[in-house]
Amino acid sequence: MSLYERFRDLVRAETPVALATVIDGPNVGAKLMVVREGNTESVEGSLGNADLDRVASRDVAGELEAGRTGVRHYGPEGQATPEDLVDTPTVSVFIETFAPPPQMWIFGAVDFTAALGRVAKVLGYRVTVCDAREIFATKRRFPMADEVVVSWPAPMFERRGHTLGPRDAVCILTHDPKFDVPAIQGALATTVGYIGVMGSRKTHNKRLERLAEVGVNQPHDLERIMSPIGLDLGGRTPEETAVAICAEIIARRTGHGATSLKNTSGSIHS
Amino acid sequence: MREILDDIDRWRANGKKVAVARVVKIEGSGPRDPGAAMAVNEDGEVAGSVSGGCVEGAVVSEALAILAESSPGRMVSFGYSDDEAFAVGLTCGGTIRLFIEPLAW
Numbered sequence: 001m002s003l004y005e006r007f008r009d010l011v012r013a014e015t016p017v018a019l020a021t022v023i024d025g026p027n028v029g030a031k032l033m034v035v036r037e038g039n040t041e042s043v044e045g046s047l048g049n050a051d052l053d054r055v056a057s058r059d060v061a062g063e064l065e066a067g068r069t070g071v072r073h074y075g076p077e078g079q080a081t082p083e084d085l086v087d088t089p090t091v092s093v094f095i096e097t098f099a100p101p102p103q104m105w106i107f108g109a110v111d112f113t114a115a116l117g118r119v120a121k122v123l124g125y126r127v128t129v130c131d132a133r134e135i136f137a138t139k140r141r142f143p144m145a146d147e148v149v150v151s152w153p154a155p156m157f158e159r160r161g162h163t164l165g166p167r168d169a170v171c172i173l174t175h176d177p178k179f180d181v182p183a184i185q186g187a188l189a190t191t192v193g194y195i196g197v198m199g200s201r202k203t204h205n206k207r208l209e210r211l212a213e214v215g216v217n218q219p220h221d222l223e224r225i226m227s228p229i230g231l232d233l234g235g236r237t238p239e240e241t242a243v244a245i246c247a248e249i250i251a252r253r254t255g256h257g258a259t260s261l262k263n264t265s266g267s268i269h270s
Numbered sequence: 271m272r273e274i275l276d277d278i279d280r281w282r283a284n285g286k287k288v289a290v291a292r293v294v295k296i297e298g299s300g301p302r303d304p305g306a307a308m309a310v311n312e313d314g315e316v317a318g319s320v321s322g323g324c325v326e327g328a329v330v331s332e333a334l335a336i337l338a339e340s341s342p343g344r345m346v347s348f349g350y351s352d353d354e355a356f357a358v359g360l361t362c363g364g365t366i367r368l369f370i371e372p373l374a375w
Contacts, residue, residue, distance in 0.1 A: 002375065003375050004373060004375050008275050008278075008279070011272050011275065012272075012275065013272070021369065021371070022344075023294060024345055024371040025344055028342045028343055028344070028371075029342040029343045029371050029372075029375065031375050045364070045375075069304045069305045070295075070304060071295055071304075072292055094292070094294040094304075094369055096271075096292070096304070096305050097305075098271070098272070234291075267299060268299060
């Protein structure tokens with residue numbers, strides 16, 4: 001198996017991998033790859049010099065950890081300090097990180113779930129639909145989902161809450177407090193970046209009372225709960241609602257105010 | 271690169287030579303981030319993209335040249351702000367630096 005074929009299989013299996021390529025200097029095109037499988041990290045390939053490999057693989061592992069992609073410069077034997085690089089030919093290395101896709105967990109097997117799942121797939125999420133009702137939570141009803149789980153929220157978060165992080169989203173679309181409240185509690189106990197909960201303002205206010213009853217009343221917790229869910233786009237259909245929810249997730253991540261670009265100034269791509 | 275793997279596999283299975291162009295650096299405003307990738311086979315078929323459509327045509331020519339001359343790959347830049355840049359540019363005014371190489375690893 002060639003290095004490319006190994007790389008391809010790892011990317012398909014969503015195994016975290018970082019690929020380093022010499023883009024300028026001796027051995028253009030040479031490649032080194034750092035793979036993280038479970039808790040072990042392995043280095044495969046070579047940039048053409050053992051010392052350079054040793055220094056670069058440390059940096060590549062760091063970039064993989066941070067999920068970053070970019071260019072680094074070394075001396076031919078891996079010298080990394082700027083003083084060592086004066087008047088010597090340098091090696092430029094492009095390090096590209098392939099991290100698993102972000103997750104979206106959608107609680108509640110309802111009409112909006114299918115639409116949200118489809119839009120989330122367009123945005124590159126790994127979509128998990130979760131509902132305790134076996135007859136509704138089926139792969140047939142949610143073919144776009146990567147996974148459909150029949151479970152109450154609490155055990156789902158106990159088992160897998162630790163896999164959620166700042167890039168991930170939890171959307172709670174059930175309007176049932178039996179389900180909403182434990183789902184919100186579970187989500188708040190993780191570092192998930194987005195927690196959205198569907199319901200009218202009236203439902204939201206009632207839900208706040210239920211949450212207070214179980215001890216969820218701290219401002220830093222309530223601040224994280226996006227409810228009613230989504231940006232105010234004025235849409236009505238499940239698909240329009242799905243766009244409003246995903247738009248809110250993007251705006252929360254970037255910290256932008258989600259107004260029309262026409263009405264703002266500054267760089268578009270920053 | 272994830273999204274172009276299927277096309278690359280198909281081309282390789284048919285014995286076609288393949289070049290891959292990847293965005294490695296963007297200066298100023300640019301439509302796609304580093305890592306954006308496009309594959310070109312020896313017949314000029316294309317998968318993926320590296321910009322908003324501004325430089326794709328020039329990248330195909332460059333990729334075909336790299337395949338024809340069995341080059342190990344090279345850096346190519348596009349943009350108005352670069353003296354060495356090709357005539358093609360990004361309408362948004364940024365500079366895009368690509369590494370184009372044959373898929374021979």
